[in-house]
Amino acid sequence: MKLSELVTSLAKAKVIGGGDPEITRIDFDSRQVQPGSLFIAIEGFQSDGHKFLTQAFAEGAAAALVTRPIEENYPGPLIEVDDARQAMALLAGKLENHPDRNLDLVGVTGTNGKTTIVTLLAEIFNTAYPCAGMIGTLGYDIGNKHFPLSRTTPESTDLYRVLGQIINAGCKAAALEVSSHALSLCRVYGMQFKVAAFTNLSQDHLDFYGDFESYFLAKAQLFTDYAIDTAVINIDDSYGQRLTKMCRTKTLTFALNQPADVSAVSLITDVHGLDLVLTTPRGNLALTSPLIGRFNASNLACAIAICEALQIDQKLVQDVVSRFAGAPGRLEKFDLGGKWAYVDYAHSPQALEVVLSELRYVNSGPLHVVFGCGGNRDREKRPLMGRIAEAGADEVMVTSDNPRDEDPEDIIQEILAGTKAPDQISVIQDRRRAIRKALKELPASGILLIAGKGHEDYQEIKGEKAYFDDRDEVRRFIEESKS
Structure with a gap:
């Protein structure tokens, strides 16, 4: 894609230097740059990407994106923006032809439960659709093929590449764990979701956020700042109740301990599994699962609410839940x-x-x-x-x-x-x-x-x-x- 076309995804960008090179990939690590790369100079926590502009161009970068005036001359054009991480996400989406807009994409955030829910959704989606993708703590899956990842939610460049691969494999849906870091660091910035779900909130990552309110507001961004068709929210959680008041889109609530769009009618759990009956907008749904514990019942309720938002066949969901033994390393x-x-x-x-x-x-x-x-x-x-x-x-x-x-x-x-x-x-x-x-x-x-x-x-x-x-x-x- 020509640089001139690529930068149309940015509302404010100043292009410095001549030429309109072909951009084939986007990289923020100068060691990964290849001929045709657009290098993103990010001021990180440990190093500043602007220090590696010379190296990036030496490796064949066709252009670079910066966040401050650069006096040196480089062999390719520079794009000056205010926020490199936001720009990187928007550019990555454009370069990959916005795969998020061509999938039934579900994002799940919260302190606990994300991995179990996303893993279950992947199994349901792989049955309900021709094939599906999953991205999260365990890595990423395309259909039945598994690949490793180093982060719960990859950087935007990697994330859009994976979503593009999911599309190219013929998949029609994907489930994505959305970490608080991913939201704060713009890894999913500009992404569109069919469903965004909130599981719960408890103390974690205060080394990064400093206080609990900042941690909550980071999670809340997914529901206040992003394009989502339906929000699925746990109202057993006090922060979930708060979130329902902040959310401006269609909302489906779920709970075990109070009335909700998806709520527990009965729950029996022992060391062998659980039996759960849930109310849903389409009537009561009885589930038998080898998972144990009330928190897994809440995870199931979240997954069911997501499936209700997507109108997935309930009998199909029952069958998958009955044989889903859980995510690796989760109880x-x-x-x-x-x-x-x-x-x-x-x-x-x-x-x-x-x-x-x-x-x-x-x-x-x-x-x-x-x-x-x-x-x-x-x-x-x-x-x-x-x-x-x-x-x-x-x-x-x-x-x-x-x-x-x-x-x-x-x-x-x-x-x-x-x-x-x-x-x-x-x-x-x-x-x-x-x-x-x-x-x-x-x-x-x-x-x-x-x-x-x-x-x-x-x-x-x-x-x-x-x-x-x-x-x-x-x-x-x-x-x-x-x-």
């Missing part, structure tokens, strides 16, 4: 022979509290937990999670999560600071040893929750990522127990 169950281990991604205070509460609810046996907290992240939640684990489990073992650049022992001590009886808490810094010991000591009819990492297959220590998967540790223990 993933392992049978230990009369006792069970669950691996879950719970890494925020509310998520840990909810999961412990639900496991206590579905099983009367002993409840043990192994968990840690990530380094270089919100430190305020560490003592909270220590207090929650102590209150919610019979036995607590604190270990390392992804300590990153912090001393693991410092993180552990901050967790213990929130407990009433730290001398009663087991501490094993080595996560592998901690999991193995907890599995070995779990009594009959007990449940062990291994929390914090879920689907992750690495542990990050001092800038190095080494292979580590909580689920593999459990599988290895099970195999060794058989011999």
